[in-house]
Amino acid sequence: MKTHKLRAFIFMALCCDLGLFAKKLIAPAANFITEFLHIPGGIATSFSLMFLIVASSIIRFFGCATLMAVVQSILALCFGMTGSMGILAPIGYIIPGIIIDVILFLFRKKEKDISLAIMIASILASVSACLTANMIVFRLTGIILLLYVFVSATSGSICAILANELVRRLKPIILSPKELS
Amino acid sequence: MKKRNITIIVVLLIITAIIAAIYLLGRNYVPKGKVSIVFNEKSVSVDPFKAASVNVNGTTVNGKGKEKEISTTGVTLLSVIQMAGVSDSDFSKALVVSSDEYSAELTSAEILDPDIAFLIKSANDDDTESIKLSVFGDSDSKRQVKNVERIELK
Numbered sequence: 001m002k003t004h005k006l007r008a009f010i011f012m013a014l015c016c017d018l019g020l021f022a023k024k025l026i027a028p029a030a031n032f033i034t035e036f037l038h039i040p041g042g043i044a045t046s047f048s049l050m051f052l053i054v055a056s057s058i059i060r061f062f063g064c065a066t067l068m069a070v071v072q073s074i075l076a077l078c079f080g081m082t083g084s085m086g087i088l089a090p091i092g093y094i095i096p097g098i099i100i101d102v103i104l105f106l107f108r109k110k111e112k113d114i115s116l117a118i119m120i121a122s123i124l125a126s127v128s129a130c131l132t133a134n135m136i137v138f139r140l141t142g143i144i145l146l147l148y149v150f151v152s153a154t155s156g157s158i159c160a161i162l163a164n165e166l167v168r169r170l171k172p173i174i175l176s177p178k179e180l181s
Numbered sequence: 182m183k184k185r186n187i188t189i190i191v192v193l194l195i196i197t198a199i200i201a202a203i204y205l206l207g208r209n210y211v212p213k214g215k216v217s218i219v220f221n222e223k224s225v226s227v228d229p230f231k232a233a234s235v236n237v238n239g240t241t242v243n244g245k246g247k248e249k250e251i252s253t254t255g256v257t258l259l260s261v262i263q264m265a266g267v268s269d270s271d272f273s274k275a276l277v278v279s280s281d282e283y284s285a286e287l288t289s290a291e292i293l294d295p296d297i298a299f300l301i302k303s304a305n306d307d308d309t310e311s312i313k314l315s316v317f318g319d320s321d322s323k324r325q326v327k328n329v330e331r332i333e334l335k
Binding site for chain 2 (some may be wrong): 035037038041113114127132137138140143146154164
């Protein structure tokens with residue numbers, strides 16, 4: 001296996017783990033906000049999805065985020081980190097992964113600068129994750145659901161700024177000079 | 182940082198703030214230590230621990246299969262519902278809702294069973310106490326609801 005490919009796979013694996021465990025790290029701060037707003041979540045997931053977006057933006061192949069989401073869902077099931085979703089947790093991981101892949105694929109064709117693609121992907125992936133959780137677990141309706149969706153979208157947009165910065169800094173390290181050009 | 186990205190964040194923040202303000206200002210707040218019982222579009226606040234105290238003993242299982250022994254005192258969910266003047270034949274199911282809108286559904290048969298559904302006092306991280314729903318006999322902890330604020334009867 002070529003060195004740069006191996007480096008890419010190691011980076012993807014690292015982002016999978018970071019995405020999975022980052023949720024736990026940010027949970028106390030996220031819970032502080034969601035408890036104040038009286039909604040069941042929506043912030044920590046956006047931070048977790050940021051790592052999928054970072055990896056998919058650097059390692060440019062279609063299906064990267066979905067593949068990572070599948071790995072994450074298997075790890076979550078193995079470690080019992082499925083939360084309230086239980087056995088249905090893989091749906092909550094895979095749907096945002098597919099959305100990230102589709103958005104990045106569509107934008108890459110049109111624009112060289114992917115900062116907007118990262119922003120849209122992060123917002124839509126966060127919203128899809130929150131809607132999936134709502135469909136499976138929370139069953140919120142009305143203004144509470146609207147607030148839950150917008151909190152997810154806003155935290156997704158803020159995480160996109162961080163993702164953009166990480167992509168800019170990590171790209172030269174992860175990719176070979178040939179891939180960069 | 183791209184100007185358009187900042188614009189997107191600012192717009193989302195403003196919309197979120199407006200929705201949050203509408204939601205929080207219109208929300209019915211339940212006094213601390215009380216539970217609101219909603220039945221036939223009427224809401225009654227009760228202190229659940231004024232109901233007859235019972236021993237709550239049993240085992241709950243979390244999502245990882247880890248068992249937790251519970252041995253404390255609390256009140257049955259049925260006795261709390263009866264405090265609001267609702268008869269057990271008036272409803273077929275109850276939705277127990279926490280302060281963050283997480284909810285668990287129980288059937289009237291489960292509520293009528295004296296060994297399944299209880300409200301107990303639970304210690305929070307900040308040393309305050311909150312009301313917790315404890316349901317025995319489940320294979321996971323989905324119906325262990327912390328910070329119970331509302332019981333909706335249907």
